[in-house]
Amino acid sequence: MQIVILKDATEVARYGADLFVAQLKKQPASTLGLATGSTPVALYQNLIEKNQQGDISFSQVTSFNLDEYLGLDGSHPQSYRFFMNEQLFDHIDIAKERTHVPPGDAQDPIAACQEYEARILAAGGIDIQLLGIGRNGHIGFNEPSSGLTSRTRVKTLTKATIDDNARFFSEDEYQPHLSITMGIGTILDAKKVVLLATGENKAAAIKATVEGPLTASCPASALQMHRDAVIVIDEAAASELADVDFYKHIEAENQKLLARLAAK
Numbered sequence: 001m002q003i004v005i006l007k008d009a010t011e012v013a014r015y016g017a018d019l020f021v022a023q024l025k026k027q028p029a030s031t032l033g034l035a036t037g038s039t040p041v042a043l044y045q046n047l048i049e050k051n052q053q054g055d056i057s058f059s060q061v062t063s064f065n066l067d068e069y070l071g072l073d074g075s076h077p078q079s080y081r082f083f084m085n086e087q088l089f090d091h092i093d094i095a096k097e098r099t100h101v102p103p104g105d106a107q108d109p110i111a112a113c114q115e116y117e118a119r120i121l122a123a124g125g126i127d128i129q130l131l132g133i134g135r136n137g138h139i140g141f142n143e144p145s146s147g148l149t150s151r152t153r154v155k156t157l158t159k160a161t162i163d164d165n166a167r168f169f170s171e172d173e174y175q176p177h178l179s180i181t182m183g184i185g186t187i188l189d190a191k192k193v194v195l196l197a198t199g200e201n202k203a204a205a206i207k208a209t210v211e212g213p214l215t216a217s218c219p220a221s222a223l224q225m226h227r228d229a230v231i232v233i234d235e236a237a238a239s240e241l242a243d244v245d246f247y248k249h250i251e252a253e254n255q256k257l258l259a260r261l262a263a264k
């Protein structure tokens with residue numbers, strides 16, 4: 001795991017966006033894994049700016065989102081399809097037919113999960129996967145106790161996650177308790193994984209992810225098993241880590257090495 005600790009949410013978004021920009025420059029026909037929640041919004045704004053300035057193009061990109069509420073179709077304002085259109089897809093040169101979000105309105109959700117896995121495979125797998133994290137350590141909608149090798153499937157949300165996401169729904173609005181989510185195994189298959197977290201309310205989850213044991217009690221701890229996982233966090237989200245100075249030292253050395261290589 002590469003742990004990158006930055007001053008604030010603005011720096012976190014910029015660092016995360018730069019990883020996606022680098023991927024798109026290296027491989028314009030990349031397959032991107034995308035995420036929802038409030039954390040990735042600023043990263044998406046960075047990508048929109050770069051696209052509108054002509055610095056990067058999404059014209060050859062295929063994308064797969066992590067998850068969707070089961071019971072909401074894509075026209076529902078709280079659906080993750082709606083969110084992605086609003087926050088990213090409507091503002092960039094991506095072909096909408098190559099953007100995939102699990103179908104929240106699937107008649108047969110189990111078949112839809114298998115088809116989602118098959119589509120990821122047919123696209124050649126995910127080159128770079130963006131992740132946020134829930135306060136209980138969930139990634140996508142893989143709640144605590146999720147199988148560490150799980151694939152895309154229907155998952156029941158915990159009360160904590162329902163409560164955390166209630167702020168997006170109005171009082172009399174139906175809030176789904178079920179989701180379709182990529183599994184932890186699906187996420188671990190991505191070639192690179194970038195997890196962003198900001199704010200003190202994520203500090204305990206980040207501590208468990210980075211320094212805790214590998215355990216289904218903290219689904220994000222599975223990233224300890226990934227060969228190329230980058231955890232990009234601000235000082236507040238890093239505040240419970242025991243080895244902050246060590247992580248900062250490693251990252252400074254990494255940056256020096258990269259600068260030396262770039263100068264060659």
Ligand SMILES: N[C@@H]1[C@@H](O)[C@H](O)[C@@H](COP(=O)(O)O)O[C@@H]1O
Nearest residue numbers: 036037038039132133134140141
């Ligand atoms: N399914 C999403 C997750 O993918 C996201 O990481 C989490 C945290 O969201 P936020 O970034 O708003 O804290 O919320 C939801 O539960």
